[in-house]
């Protein structure tokens with residue numbers, strides 16, 4: 001495919017599957033909105049005249065970005081490494097977290113890595129990563145490439161082992177499979193075409209910054225409270241904040257208002273500790289973006 005000549009930045013997004021909606025939501029939260037929507041749309045303009053979007057299968061995105069059909073793309077690290085295309089990985093977008101694992105049937109003789117031996121058959125959608133894994137171990141296996149439902153292959157006698165993605169572990173359990181080893185920890189990445197990254201650097205960096213701001217804010221809350229001025233040092237110990245909490249004077253009394261960013265899973269502890277030292281009017285507010 002030849003490289004597009006225009007100066008627009010085209011973003012390749014997964015058209016279906018589990019990372020499609022979160023990828024679109026991420027762009028929207030970063031202030032980039034598709035103008036044309038609909039399940040069968042392949043291209044869309046956005047609210048930014050210099051950015052457009054292309055929808056394609058997640059597995060094809062590394063290829064389309066490498067050959068310049070798109071300038072940047074959003075897809076899983078598993079697919080980026082499996083397809084082995086020459087792209088720049090810009091950022092971890094911290095969704096679509098899954099492990100690529102080697103698994104065997106619960107009743108199999110292969111119970112751990114040390115039971116692996118030459119001649120086994122392994123079914124997978126990831127032949128390259130599977131081959132690299134076994135090559136590293138110096139074990140010669142037969143790899144059967146499948147395009148889905150990998151977990152049933154041991155049950156129907158097609159394979160001794162599988163290499164597949166798992167997140168909750170439900171599919172493995174349902175098919176009576178157990179994990180022998182983790183080959184890769186994957187999540188969704190922002191990738192760029194090498195030439196585009198040079199030629200269209202300003203717009204690509206703007207997109208990257210906008211997305212990063214949303215990713216940074218994801219598991220964070222803004223905490224706001226009022227407290228007596230002399231308690232500020234105690235507050236600082238409880239709420240470390242990003243670059244220290246912001247403290248501002250409240251008129252008419254000896255109170256100060258404190259603002260700080262807190263990890264979502266710290267909120268429970270922080271609120272209880274703040275209340276204990278006399279904090280009042282506590283507000284916990286969602287954050288849309290953090291730009292440093």
Ligand SMILES: Nc1ncnc2c1ncn2[C@@H]1O[C@H](COP(=O)(O)OP(=O)(O)OP(=O)(O)O)[C@@H](O)[C@H]1O
Nearest residue numbers: 016017018019058076078079096097098165166167
């Ligand atoms: N169980 C999972 N949990 C989290 N992320 C996953 C999981 N399975 C896959 N992913 C991530 O999502 C990417 C796309 O997988 P998904 O199965 O949604 O798309 P697809 O295979 O293109 O679509 P479909 O399965 O509908 O044909 C994977 O490459 C991986 O990065």
Ligand SMILES: O=P(O)(O)OC[C@H]1O[C@H](OP(=O)(O)OP(=O)(O)O)[C@H](O)[C@@H]1O
Nearest residue numbers: 148149164165166167168169170171172
């Ligand atoms: O650990 P779990 O949460 O059970 O997830 C694991 C399943 O998720 C993926 O399949 P997906 O749902 O994308 O369906 P697919 O096989 O049609 O791609 C993967 O291929 C596993 O089958």
Ligand SMILES: [Mg+2]
Nearest residue numbers: 017018147148
């Ligand atoms: Mg799938």
